[in-house]
Amino acid sequence: MTKYKTIKTARSAIALxxxxxxxxxxxxxxxxxxxxxxxxxxxxxxYVYTAPSTRAMQDDDFExxxxxxxxxxxxxxxxxxxxxxxxxxxxxxxxxxxxxVSATYPKYxxxxxxxxxxxxxxxxxxxxKTGGKKVKWEKxxxxxxxxxxxxxxxxxPMNVKIDGEAAxxxxxxxxxxxTRRGQLNIACKHCHEDYAGKHIRxxxxxxxxxxxxxxYRLKWQKVGSLHRRFRGCNKNIRAEPYKQGAEEYVNLxxxxxxxxxxxxxxIPAVRx
Amino acid sequence: MAKARVxxxxxxxxxxxxxxxxxxxxxxxxxxxxxxxxxxxxxxxxIDKFTAKFNGETFFSADWHGSVSANPYMSFSYxxxxxxxxxxxxxxxxxxxxxxxxxxxxx
Amino acid sequence: xxxxxxxxxDRRQFMLAASATTAALMAGISSANAxxxxxxxxxKKLTGGASMMEGKVKIDLPEIAENGNTVPVKVSVDxxxxxxxxxxxxxxxxxxxxxxxMASFHFTPASGRANAAARMRLAKTQNVVGIAEMSDGKxxxxxxLVKVTIGGCGG
Numbered sequence: 129m130t131k132y133k134t135i136k137t138a139r140s141a142i143a144l145x146x147x148x149x150x151x152x153x154x155x156x157x158x159x160x161x162x163x164x165x166x167x168x169x170x171x172x173x174x175y176v177y178t179a180p181s182t183r184a185m186q187d188d189d190f191e192x193x194x195x196x197x198x199x200x201x202x203x204x205x206x207x208x209x210x211x212x213x214x215x216x217x218x219x220x221x222x223x224x225x226x227x228x229v230s231a232t233y234p235k236y237x238x239x240x241x242x243x244x245x246x247x248x249x250x251x252x253x254x255x256x257k258t259g260g261k262k263v264k265w266e267k268x269x270x271x272x273x274x275x276x277x278x279x280x281x282x283x284x285p286m287n288v289k290i291d292g293e294a295a296x297x298x299x300x301x302x303x304x305x306x307t308r309r310g311q312l313n314i315a316c317k318h319c320h321e322d323y324a325g326k327h328i329r330x331x332x333x334x335x336x337x338x339x340x341x342x343x344y345r346l347k348w349q350k351v352g353s354l355h356r357r358f359r360g361c362n363k364n365i366r367a368e369p370y371k372q373g374a375e376e377y378v379n380l381x382x383x384x385x386x387x388x389x390x391x392x393x394x395i396p397a398v399r400x
Numbered sequence: 401m402a403k404a405r406v407x408x409x410x411x412x413x414x415x416x417x418x419x420x421x422x423x424x425x426x427x428x429x430x431x432x433x434x435x436x437x438x439x440x441x442x443x444x445x446x447i448d449k450f451t452a453k454f455n456g457e458t459f460f461s462a463d464w465h466g467s468v469s470a471n472p473y474m475s476f477s478y479x480x481x482x483x484x485x486x487x488x489x490x491x492x493x494x495x496x497x498x499x500x501x502x503x504x505x506x507x
Numbered sequence: 508x509x510x511x512x513x514x515x516x517d518r519r520q521f522m523l524a525a526s527a528t529t530a531a532l533m534a535g536i537s538s539a540n541a542x543x544x545x546x547x548x549x550x551k552k553l554t555g556g557a558s559m560m561e562g563k564v565k566i567d568l569p570e571i572a573e574n575g576n577t578v579p580v581k582v583s584v585d586x587x588x589x590x591x592x593x594x595x596x597x598x599x600x601x602x603x604x605x606x607x608x609m610a611s612f613h614f615t616p617a618s619g620r621a622n623a624a625a626r627m628r629l630a631k632t633q634n635v636v637g638i639a640e641m642s643d644g645k646x647x648x649x650x651x652l653v654k655v656t657i658g659g660c661g662g
Contacts, residue, residue, distance in 0.1 A: 179568040182577050192405045196425045200403060220484040330656040346577035349427075349470035400573035417619035430628070432605055462625075467601055467609040469577045469626040476612070479588075479619030492600035 141389055168285075168390040174399055177334035179327070182346065186398035192343035194275055198352045201276025204269060204304030209258025214265045215273075218257065226229030226280035231393050234382045236293040243297045243378045246274055265372040281338040286339045286393055288385045291333060301383025304376060310367025316384075331400075336361075337388040338381065340397025351396060402426050403449075406488055408469030415507075420452065421475045424490050424498060426448035426486045449491040450474055454504075455484035480506045537564075540630055541607040546600050548637055549607040553598055560576050564597070564637040564649035575629040575655040577592045582612065583646070584621035594621035596640045601649075603633025629655050 166173040175183060184192050206216040219225035230246050237244040244252075247265050250273050254260040263269040290298040305316045319328065320336030327333070341354035348356075355377045359369035369378045404424040412418050424447065431444025444466065452460040460476045478486075483506045490498045541549075550559075567581035582595045593616045599609040612623045621639070629635075636650040 179569060179571065179573045182573055185579070188421070190405065190421050191473070193473070194424060196405060196423060196471060199405065346574035349576050388423055413602040419622075430605075454587055454617070457617070459615045460623075462623070463595045463609040463613075465610060466606060467599075467604050467628050469628050473579075473624070473626045474622040475622075476614075476620050477620045479617055481617075 137389075165392060166394075171337065171388055171391055172324070172335050172399075173291050173337050173339055173388075173391050173394060174334045175340065175394065175397065178398070178400055182400055183399055186340075186394070187314045192344065192396065192398055194351050194398065196340075197272045197344075198279055198396065199276045201272035201274075204272055205276065209254065209260040211259030213258045215253070215258075222276070223280060226277045228281050228284050230274075230278040230395060231281040231284050231286050232288060234288065234378055234385070236295075237287075238293075242375065243294065243382050245373065245378055245381060246277065247355075248373060248378075250274060250277070265353050266350075266356055271342055271353070274353070275351055275396040278342060278393070281393040282395060283392050285390050286385055286388050286391060288382055290382065290386045297379045298382055298386060300376075301379035301381070301386075305383050310365035312365040314365050316361070317379075323377075324327075335387075336384060337391060338384050339388050339391040340394035340399065342395060343397040343399045344385065345376065345399050347400060354384075402490065402492075402496075402498045404488070404490065404498050404500045406486075406500050406502055408486050409504060410502075411505050413507065414481055414506050416480045417477050417478055418504075419475060419477050420486070421473070422450075422452075422488055422500075423471060423473050425471055425499070426490075426492070428464075428468055428470045428472060433464065445493060447490050447492045448470060449479040449489075451491070452476065452478070452487045453480060453489070455482075456487070480504065482506050536570070541601055541604055543602045543606065543634070546602045546607040546634075546636060550598075550600055550636065553600075553638060554640070554646055557561045557644075559638070559646045561648060561649045563647040564639045566599070566651040567648055568635060568651050568653040571654045571656060572629060573656055575631070575657070577655065578627050578629050578655070579624065580627050580635065581624045582622070582637055584613055584637075586621050586641065588614070588616055588619055589623060590616045593618075593642045594639055595642055597621065597623070598638040599627070600636040600638060600639075601629070601633060602636065603629065603631045607632060629653060631655050633659065 162174055166175040175186065189195050205222055206214050207213045233246040233249065244353040247270060250270065251262045257264060257355040262266050307316045316336060319333050323333050324335040325333065338354050341357060342351050353372060358377050358380060362369040402424050404422065407421040409418045411447045426447050427445070428447065429445040431441060433442050434440065434503050435442050446464060446466060446468070448489055450462045450464065451458055460480055465473060472482060483504065485506060486502045563585040565583045568578065572578040580599070582597055582599065584597055586592065586594045588594065594614045596611055596613050598611045600607050601609050609627055610625060614621050632654045634650045634652050637648060639647045641647065
């Protein structure tokens with residue numbers, strides 16, 4: 129009975145989408161200048177859609193709790209793996225060597241002939257270069273390394289390649305984005321393309337841009353990957369979520385990021 | 401082991417009121433959250449006391465309960481009088497302590 | 508043999524029944540949270556039932572919290588913070604969390620100002636109460652309403 133009720137509630141959420149959408153409160157002109165850093169043409173970073181108190185948390189590297197992870201990543205960088213080698217053995221100056229790297233992922237991987245996210249790349253390096261074991265995406269080592277590497281691209285334009293070998297994966301990701309799924313039978317585009325800037329119940333819908341992920345989310349109270357965010361979205365529309373690193377999500381990540389190409393990288397962002 | 405960050409000034413003038421910011425990694429398990437897999441309550445485990453000292457004297461402290469967010473942030477002020485050392489102590493319910501120190505020169 | 512009367516609910520009745528059950532469940536959940544009365548009782552324990560005055564205390568919270576898990580709060584108490592006139596403690600008390608106790612900040616004249624900032628979990632829209640114990644034994648209080656966004660689509 130409760131389950132049925134849930135679906136019913138969710139249906140009314142769709143009704144809201146259809147009928148009761150209303151524009152977000154006007155942004156004051158004084159803030160427009162500052163917001164320009166988070167916009168490219170009509171493309172808006174998720175930053176634009178968060179509350180001032182959340183933005184303030186991102187604006188100050190000390191107030192941003194993700195920087196605890198950045199520091200951890202920095203320390204891990206020179207920690208030797210089982211074969212005695214560390215990240216620093218090959219990349220002595222991460223500030224230089226990792227500059228711009230996160231902005232270009234996911235990338236085509238000739239070895240698997242598939243796209244590869246930064247997390248998958250980190251895991252490959254851990255295994256092949258340091259003799260270590262693969263790590264999970266949301267715990268300990270991974271979020272620390274992914275935000276530390278991501279930070280080195282901060283302020284640079286997001287720039288994923290979608291032509292050449294990436295093209296078929298881009299098409300798959302695009303198809304996912306526009307495909308209805310879940311019991312609510314809605315696609316990514318319904319919220320993030322058609323109704324961005326409008327409210328769904330109490331929440332302001334964003335354009336679903338990925339330039340700040342991995343991000344610290346107030347809800348999670350920790351740093352999480354973009355795929356964790358995808359899972360949350362899919363659960364909300366009552367669709368079966370995929371696992372972190374699943375091909376479906378890797379391709380979707382490529383497509384979603386390509387939509388935001390040109391936006392400045394914000395890793396580690398703070399989001400609600 | 402919890403990891404802490406502190407932002408305290410290295411220099412100040414006598415009479416200045418300086419702002420200190422601190423952060424520490426901690427889940428702050430309230431004891432009210434259920435483990436998604438087992439359905440059982442995750443046992444409570446929080447940092448319950450934060451203390452800030454200068455030259456060994458406590459000038460600010462806080463009692464935290466389950467309502468304090470994970471990765472607790474705490475900001476407060478101190479009136480600089482003479483040079484010395486800050487000491488920040490996070491004490492958790494299991495008796496574990498994390499200590500961080502920072503020197504300040506007062507002119 | 509007694510006849511068994513079978514009642515068939517149509518969809519509308521079913522939905523009514525379903526929502527009534529849900530409402531009852533929700534009521535059950537919210538009663539597990541602190542109430543204004545519970546908060547008052549806790550405050551009584553903190554202050555020993557001493558009388559309180561409005562004012563001097565400022566509890567700064569966002570009008571609308573995007574997510575109740577991490578809500579920034581700034582507190583300040585108007586005081587000269589001298590050796591013979593300072594704020595000893597500021598308690599934060601919740602009227603809507605599972606328990607009323609949130610945090611207590613202990614100041615000294617060396618604090619310079621009775622200011623502090625932290626981040627709190629707020630289970631729902633509620634008043635957050637500040638109780639300031641001054642060095643002369645006086646107690647001041649203020650409360651701030653914060654709306655907490657629930658539902659929607661936070662993922």
